[in-house]
Amino acid sequence: MACSLRCVVVCGILLAVLDILHGLVTLGFYGYQFIIESFYLCPLELPVEKCHNKIYIYEQMFEMRVYIGIGEGIACVLFSIFYIIALVKHKPSLTWVWLMKSFAVIAINVYYLAAWLIRQGRYDHIEWEKQDYEDDFVWAGEGLTLAQIIIMILFCLIGGIFTYKVCEERTASRRNLRHRRKWSSHDATAPPLNYDEEEAQYLNEALTNSDKTLPVRASKQSLSEISRTDTFKHSTGV
Incomplete structure (x- = not known):
């Protein structure tokens, strides 16, 4: 052939x-x-x-x-x-x-x-x-x-x-x-090699977050929520 x-x-x-x-x-x-x-x-x-x-x-x-x-x-x-x-x-x-x-x-x-x-x-x-x-x-x-x-x-x-x-x-x-x-189907959510489970979950949340903001590790709040909380604390302190 x-x-x-x-x-x-x-x-x-x-x-x-x-x-x-x-x-x-x-x-x-x-x-x-x-x-x-x-x-x-x-x-x-x-x-x-x-x-x-x-x-x-x-x-x-x-x-x-x-x-x-x-x-x-x-x-x-x-x-x-x-x-x-x-x-x-x-x-x-x-x-x-x-x-x-x-x-x-x-x-x-x-x-x-x-x-x-x-x-x-x-x-x-x-x-x-x-x-x-x-x-x-x-x-x-x-x-x-x-x-x-x-x-x-x-x-x-x-x-x-x-x-x-x-x-x-x-x-x-x-x-x-x-x-x-x-x-x-796997490219968007597949974690890199040699990553532990916590780091892989962190990267997946960063890729799939609809607010497009990186979440802080060991915290379920986004960066925008944390920044709002800090600002509120400073304003009340004054």
């Missing part, structure tokens, strides 16, 4: 920037597929029957993943920004919220990859030619899943060090605060 808290925060911010790029790539890929689906899925030279079959298979296998992928890309960016704010504000509990997004992204990608592999031969009875975008979806899902796993491992490493550093800093701050309160 030789690195400072500031270095850990910088590393966490760099990791968040990397995750933002991951989210932008996700958003760009699925946004591109949404545009292809909306305008270029069926070229003019494609027969009507094959066009309908192509649209049907796309809707069954890939359309929902496109919509989820767009939301996934936006969520990656938002969670990364939230993660950066938590790092800057030194809030370890909030930084771990990022794991929710990471687990969700991995689960979604694994689910759709398994679904695509299982359903590959389900539409063989339909007049259909395998399209290039099928492989694009599979490769994109594998690549984004692997990238998210690597980012999550780095996040757990940085998050653990960050949490330890912040807790260590807060513990030291509380310890210093307790020492300061202890000394400040």
